[in-house]
Amino acid sequence: MLRLFKKILQTGVVTEAYKAPKDNELENLGIQIKRHIDKKFSGSIAIRQVDAGSCNGCELEIHALNNPYYDIERFGIHFVASPRHADVLLVTGPVSRHMQTALLRTYEATPDPKWVVAVGDCAACGGEFGVSYASCGAVSNVIPVDMVIAGCPPTPLALMKGLLGLINK
Amino acid sequence: MSTSNWTTDLLTQLNSAEFFIVPALQRHNAAIAAGSLGNQGDDKTVLWQIESKHWQQFSQYAIEQNLRWVAGWAEHAETQFIVNACFEKEGIYLLLRTQINADKPELPSQATVYPAANRSERHTQDMFGIHFTGHPDNRRWTRHKAWDKHSYPLRKDFYAQGEPEAITPPDMDYPFVKAYGQGVYEIPVGPVHAGIIEPGHFRFLAVGELILNLEERLGYVHKGIEKIAEGRTPESLARLAGRISGDTTVGHCWAACRAMEQAAGIEIPPRAALIRGILAERERVANHLGDMGAICNDVAFVFAQMQFTRLRELWLRTHAIVFGHRLLMDRIVPGGVICDVSEDSCTLIKQDIVQLRKELSDIMPAIDLNSSLEDRLYTAGYLPPETAAAFGTLGYVGRASGLNFDVRRDAPYPPYDQASFIVALEDQGDIASRFWVRYKEIKAALKLIEQFIAQLAAGDLIAEWQIPLVGSEGLGIVEGWRGEIATYVRFDAGNKIARFYPRDPSILNWPALEKLTLNNIVPDFPVCNKSLNGSYSGNDL
Numbered sequence: 243m244l245r246l247f248k249k250i251l252q253t254g255v256v257t258e259a260y261k262a263p264k265d266n267e268l269e270n271l272g273i274q275i276k277r278h279i280d281k282k283f284s285g286s287i288a289i290r291q292v293d294a295g296s297c298n299g300c301e302l303e304i305h306a307l308n309n310p311y312y313d314i315e316r317f318g319i320h321f322v323a324s325p326r327h328a329d330v331l332l333v334t335g336p337v338s339r340h341m342q343t344a345l346l347r348t349y350e351a352t353p354d355p356k357w358v359v360a361v362g363d364c365a366a367c368g369g370e371f372g373v374s375y376a377s378c379g380a381v382s383n384v385i386p387v388d389m390v391i392a393g394c395p396p397t398p399l400a401l402m403k404g405l406l407g408l409i410n411k
Numbered sequence: 412m413s414t415s416n417w418t419t420d421l422l423t424q425l426n427s428a429e430f431f432i433v434p435a436l437q438r439h440n441a442a443i444a445a446g447s448l449g450n451q452g453d454d455k456t457v458l459w460q461i462e463s464k465h466w467q468q469f470s471q472y473a474i475e476q477n478l479r480w481v482a483g484w485a486e487h488a489e490t491q492f493i494v495n496a497c498f499e500k501e502g503i504y505l506l507l508r509t510q511i512n513a514d515k516p517e518l519p520s521q522a523t524v525y526p527a528a529n530r531s532e533r534h535t536q537d538m539f540g541i542h543f544t545g546h547p548d549n550r551r552w553t554r555h556k557a558w559d560k561h562s563y564p565l566r567k568d569f570y571a572q573g574e575p576e577a578i579t580p581p582d583m584d585y586p587f588v589k590a591y592g593q594g595v596y597e598i599p600v601g602p603v604h605a606g607i608i609e610p611g612h613f614r615f616l617a618v619g620e621l622i623l624n625l626e627e628r629l630g631y632v633h634k635g636i637e638k639i640a641e642g643r644t645p646e647s648l649a650r651l652a653g654r655i656s657g658d659t660t661v662g663h664c665w666a667a668c669r670a671m672e673q674a675a676g677i678e679i680p681p682r683a684a685l686i687r688g689i690l691a692e693r694e695r696v697a698n699h700l701g702d703m704g705a706i707c708n709d710v711a712f713v714f715a716q717m718q719f720t721r722l723r724e725l726w727l728r729t730h731a732i733v734f735g736h737r738l739l740m741d742r743i744v745p746g747g748v749i750c751d752v753s754e755d756s757c758t759l760i761k762q763d764i765v766q767l768r769k770e771l772s773d774i775m776p777a778i779d780l781n782s783s784l785e786d787r788l789y790t791a792g793y794l795p796p797e798t799a800a801a802f803g804t805l806g807y808v809g810r811a812s813g814l815n816f817d818v819r820r821d822a823p824y825p826p827y828d829q830a831s832f833i834v835a836l837e838d839q840g841d842i843a844s845r846f847w848v849r850y851k852e853i854k855a856a857l858k859l860i861e862q863f864i865a866q867l868a869a870g871d872l873i874a875e876w877q878i879p880l881v882g883s884e885g886l887g888i889v890e891g892w893r894g895e896i897a898t899y900v901r902f903d904a905g906n907k908i909a910r911f912y913p914r915d916p917s918i919l920n921w922p923a924l925e926k927l928t929l930n931n932i933v934p935d936f937p938v939c940n941k942s943l944n945g946s947y948s949g950n951d952l
Contacts, residue, residue: 245777246714252773256721291607295632297948299657299738302701304607306727309720323605338951339557339579340631341610344602346578370654375558375573376635395657397737 257313286318290328290352294345294384295377296335299395300362304332306398319405325351333385336364336371337378349385359404360387363394417500418457421476425469455822456504456886463509466494467519467545470528473498478505479816480525480803482897482914485535487566492516492541496528497886497897502821506886511541520546527803527919538565538637553630553951555582564638571638588626590616595623598933602631609947613936620932625925633951640911645671645745645876648908652898653740655913656949661687661694662891663913663949664743666898669824671745673885674902675877682870683747684825685863689760690739690748692856692863695892696767697726699807699849699856702944706846707778709938710787718774722767729763732756747873757864764857775850788843792939794927795840804923805916806894807852808943811837811844818890827890830862840927842942878906893917893946915949 291304307314308321322328325348337345349358360381363369368379381387391404461469470480481497481504491510498505511518520543522529532543533552540563543549554560557579562569587597595618602610612628640651645668652667653660665687672679679687704719727737733756734742742750752760778784794804799812809816817834819827835851837844879902887898894916903909920943928939 243780245773245780249718249773249777250714253718253721292603293607293609293632295634295948296609297654297657298609298946299654299660299740301607301609302657302738305701306720306724309724310717311721311724321607325603335632336634338632338634339575340555340582340633341602342579343581344610344631348603370651371634371636371639374571374635374639375564375569375575376633376638394654394740395738397731 256310257316286320287329288320288322288327289330289332290322290325290348291332292325292334292345292348294333294335294341294365294381295338295371296362296364300334300365303395303398303401304334304361307401312398312402314402325349326353328352328356330357330359331385332359332361333381333387334361334365335381336368336373337381337384339376339378342378342384345381345384357388358385360390361401361404362396363392366390366392369394416503417476417478418503418505421472422459425472428468428472455502456506458506458508460508463494463511463518466496466509467521467523469507470496470521470524474524476500479800480521480527481895482899482912482918483521483528483531483535484899484912484914485539485541485565486901486910487513487539489567490514492539494518494535494541495899496521499822504822504886504888516541517544518542519544522546522548525803526801526922530922531914531918537563539563540566550586553633555585555630555633556580557633564635569638571635571641582628585628587614587628588616588624590623594618611947615933615936617933620934622928622931622933622936625928625936627921627925629921629947630951632948634948636913636952637911640908642903643908643911644906645675645908648900648911649744650741652911652913653743655952656915656917656946657738657740658698659694659891659893659896659915659946659949660738660740661690661743662889662893662896663898663915664741665691666887666889666891666896666913667900667911668743668745669887669889670885670898670900671879671887671902672874673887674883674900675745675879675885676883677746677874677877679747679825679874680871681825682867683872683874685867686748686750686752686872687743688826688830688863689752689860690734690742691889691891692860693726693730694739695856696853697723697730698892699853700726702941703846703849705941705944706788706842706938707784709941710784712778712781712784712787715774715778715784718770722770726763726767729759733759744873746876747871749872751872752864752867757867760860760864764860767853768857771850771853785843787935787938788841788846789839790841790843791935792842792845792927792931792942793840794923796838798926799840799923802922802926803919804894805919806890806892807835807845807848808920808923809894810835811848812840813838816895818888818895822888824889826863826866827859829866830859832859832862842938845942882909891916893920893944893949913949913952915946917945917947917950921945921950 365381373379478498478500483496486493496507537554598615601612610631614626616624653664655663700723704716707715731737796813832855837848881904884901897914899912901910
């Protein structure tokens with residue numbers, strides 16, 4: 243147990259300790275996001291992430307938003323387990339035909355007002371997979387999309403910027 | 412001539428049983444294939460052709476000889492189907508091939524002998540309409556409702572666009588295994604899960620909290636990868652392969668490129684091989700770090716999750732600095748690599764390794780002495796060695812249940828043929844074993860990266876591409892971070908792909924999850940699942 247506490251103390255808070263330009267940018271960005279969220283959503287937005295056919299690359303980078311460096315939750319952006327608790331659907335992948343109904347039902351289960359963010363090149367335009375017997379291509383071919391965060395996959399910083407763009411709309 | 416190994420003995424045995432076999436030595440014969448399978452003159456891959464009526468019988472001989480079932484796939488060629496099954500023993504791969512008539516596509520099932528072949532044959536059944544007679548479970552697998560029961564996407568007369576309905580209905584009537592009795596109930600989970608993970612469906616039969624049975628229903632992220640690969644150029648196929656499973660982008664891209672390079676008969680420059688090795692080992696470390704954190708997180712041990720995600724983030728930032736992509740996508744191309752590693756980069760990579768070792772030497776003892784973690788991870792999700800072997804499980808899942816196999820050591824390819832390392836092994840088969848085997852693999856990977864950097868000599872990064880002859884084929888086998896990846900490629904005219912089949916290790920590991928969760932409690936399912944961490948996308952294709 244002592245080793246554990248020692249490591250925690252040694253590690254410190256990496257989120258704030260970083261002074262590299264990139265992380266300053268991150269800090270500014272996050273603070274901006276927080277101001278917008280405060281104004282429109284009383285300090286928080288709830289995101290339901292839906293993988294509608296992705297290769298899992300986008301999921302890895304979305305996961306990274308929760309690591310101690312980005313710690314997106316400190317800005318009031320958090321991920322929830324059910325679409326019924328969500329303000330935003332973060333949808334990745336070309337929509338596989340086998341996931342089409344599941345995505346539609348998830349969309350219907352999300353209460354209004356809601357936003358849909360298509361994450362990654364596949365979600366934006368079909369990417370490497372396009373439209374085929376097995377794939378519906380872009381998310382916008384299945385449900386209305388409010389904004390797109392491109393990239394294969396988008397970096398955590400790009401995801402943060404994207405969310406800011408959404409709130410600016 | 413092939414050296415005296417088990418293939419010679421098996422061949423003698425089969426000949427005395429009056430099998431008609433065209434052995435590997437005739438692989439250059441135009442009657443079999445215009446190109447060559449396998450590679451620069453080694454005997455690591457042999458190709459045997461047999462009559463279809465002996466297909467199942469062969470597998471009985473194979474299992475008696477302890478051959479491991481590796482992969483199975485088919486191909487449509489005008490009036491017939493070519494069906495392949497790949498086996499391995501002692502690092503030598505045997506590709507078994509037969510032809511069946513397209514008018515009456517039937518083949519005796521090998522799944523009766525090899526449980527590992529089960530889902531693969533169901534996939535072939537759905538995609539080609541080949542009926543595997545005697546198959547123990549011929550329910551549909553990859554097909555849900557996106558295409559009709561009587562159309563088969565990988566046949567040549569099926570267009571990639573298909574004829575889909577505007578809205579594909581849900582697959583409601585899949586006949587799951589049922590159980591009846593007092594107190595037995597079902598829990599359906601998915602395809603949309605609670606976390607940030609890929610979609611799939613799990614059907615639990617439970618009594619109280621105890622799992623009586625678990626059935627997986629995958630195929631939700633089927634994107635038609637095999638179909639849309641047809642007609643692509645080598646570069647384009649490499650890009651697609653890099654997106655079979657986002658966490659294994661290096662592994663799949665390497666396997667696909669190896670297969671294409673074999674078909675084209677080119678050898679990659681030594682510097683390119685070493686850089687590929689560095690990329691693959693860095694990918695392994697990144698994923699293991701993520702998994703180790705996630706396993707701890709699934710038993711609510713957040714300290715480890717925070718530490719490991721922190722280390723993973725630092726590791727990925729170096730990927731971005733040195734290689735230009737956080738997940739290392741599209742760094743490997745047919746013929747070599749597109750990214751060089753400068754002197755400065757080597758220094759940075761070496762510093763990274765020193766730093767990571769130091770961090771882990773702090774964290775691992777803290778974890779090892781933690782009783783709550785021990786309580787949850789030891790004996791949970793037990794996968795017995797026999798079960799692991801029967802399903803042909805691979806990578807850390809197999810190695811945590813004592814299966815001592817690693818392509819890098821047992822069928823080495825450049826740069827691993829010039830490297831020395833110890834294959835991580837555990838034998839308890841529980842979640843703790845799968846956790847610790849990952850840690851051992853990280854340590855081995857760090858040593859490998861150091862060896863590769865030390866061996867880096869000036870040289871080309873990419874070999875000139877040779878357009879392969881029509882029908883040239885290759886089987887690219889590499890050890891991805893999840894385990895052995897076996898990728899088959901056949902070329903058409905004009906440098907175009909005719910057939911692409913990537914066998915992700917998940918295809919063989921997923922069935923093991925159904926077994927290792929038995930008699931565990933439902934709340935332990937997430938950690939059981941994470942300890943195996945199969946790829947949904949790599950499985951569904």
